Amino acid sequence: MLKYLLPFLLFIALAVFLALGLKLNPKDIPSPLIDKPAPAFSLPILGIPEKQLSNQDLQGQVWLLNVWASWCVSCREEHPVLLQFAQQSSVTLVGLNYKDQADAAIEWLTKLGNPYTVSLMDSEGRTGIDYGVYGVPETFVIDKHGIIRYKQTGAVTADNLEKVFMPLINQLEAEAL
Amino acid sequence: MKILVILCLSLLSSLSYAEIEHHEFQSIEQEQSYQTLISELRCLVCQNQTIADSNADLAKDLRRQVYEMLQQGQSQQQIADFMTQRYGDFVLYNPNFNLKTGLLWLGPALFLLIGLIAVLLFARKKPNSESGLTDQQKSQLAKILDEGEKP
Numbered sequence: 001m002l003k004y005l006l007p008f009l010l011f012i013a014l015a016v017f018l019a020l021g022l023k024l025n026p027k028d029i030p031s032p033l034i035d036k037p038a039p040a041f042s043l044p045i046l047g048i049p050e051k052q053l054s055n056q057d058l059q060g061q062v063w064l065l066n067v068w069a070s071w072c073v074s075c076r077e078e079h080p081v082l083l084q085f086a087q088q089s090s091v092t093l094v095g096l097n098y099k100d101q102a103d104a105a106i107e108w109l110t111k112l113g114n115p116y117t118v119s120l121m122d123s124e125g126r127t128g129i130d131y132g133v134y135g136v137p138e139t140f141v142i143d144k145h146g147i148i149r150y151k152q153t154g155a156v157t158a159d160n161l162e163k164v165f166m167p168l169i170n171q172l173e174a175e176a177l
Numbered sequence: 178m179k180i181l182v183i184l185c186l187s188l189l190s191s192l193s194y195a196e197i198e199h200h201e202f203q204s205i206e207q208e209q210s211y212q213t214l215i216s217e218l219r220c221l222v223c224q225n226q227t228i229a230d231s232n233a234d235l236a237k238d239l240r241r242q243v244y245e246m247l248q249q250g251q252s253q254q255q256i257a258d259f260m261t262q263r264y265g266d267f268v269l270y271n272p273n274f275n276l277k278t279g280l281l282w283l284g285p286a287l288f289l290l291i292g293l294i295a296v297l298l299f300a301r302k303k304p305n306s307e308s309g310l311t312d313q314q315k316s317q318l319a320k321i322l323d324e325g326e327k328p
Contacts, residue, residue, distance in 0.1 A: 026224060032265040099234065125238045132263035134221035134235055 031132055031151045038142045039130035046097050046105055046119035062172045063092040065140040069100040070108040072136045078155035079112050086115035091169055095119035098128050098136055143172045200244050210253050214243050217270050
């Protein structure tokens with residue numbers, strides 16, 4: 001009996017592994033930065049290039065870092081969701097304008113609306129490298145202590161926002177400083 | 178003649194596509210380190226290419242990063258660590274051996290071992306008598322064979 005059952009069980013095990021493998025998204029690479037301090041930056045503000053903002057300035061509050069660019073197609077898809085988020089939440093949403101032209105970026109925001117508390121210019125993509133950015137848009141959630149608690153690669157959907165981001169933000173807001 | 182001109186022009190145009198990065202190195206060793214590193218780092222945008230092969234924007238930036246770090250006198254290990262801290266083990270084509278990559282490294286040996294054990298088990302199970310015939314059947318068989326040999 002076992003003689004016939006064993007190959008069958010092996011086949012089932014193999015099939016389960018292959019099925020799981022098919023469902024995984026190879027583009028979704030887990031970030032090694034989760035639960036690590038957000039990498040330091042000090043970048044010029046989009047629209048006011050003579051002024052700089054650093055990660056130190058954001059210490060003590062929960063904030064989101066959204067990497068975007070005017071050349072990025074998925075960012076356009078994500079944009080309405082961010083606008084909705086900015087309306088319903090008072091959490092600081094920092095935009096990292098990644099490898100973009102300032103005038104193109106400003107035009108994009110004027111045309112489509114600006115959900116960001118502030119956008120920073122990373123024109124050479126160096127801060128992007130520090131954050132391990134490889135597929136714009138990307139969104140990081142950073143807690144009151146400046147620790148990265150979550151990262152999403154790819155556009156944030158309304159569903160993500162409701163089921164993942166909002167509960168996490170509420171939980172982090174409730175944490176003691 | 179016209180065809181020749183067109184041919185020459187088309188050759189020229191393909192030249193202009195090839196983008197050549199010009200880096201100056203302090204020594205041959207440094208250049209070798211650069212070549213080794215960029216052919217061991219994965220481009221995360223086009224995942225089955227190294228950053229040496231890829232023309233993606235990120236690959237260019239990472240090549241620049243590697244070059245600058247070498248200029249600053251950082252070692253290959255330091256640069257590999259820099260990349261792993263930001264992009265994870267996946268960025269290295271030869272990832273370091275640790276808990277997360279253990280199965281990746283030991284997997285092939287593990288499967289070989291499973292295969293060997295399976296072969297041994299099956300080989301041992303083989304019955305001693307090759308034909309599995311009873312004595313009576315054997316004598317019958319011998320008789321038939323015997324008869325067959327006779328003309």
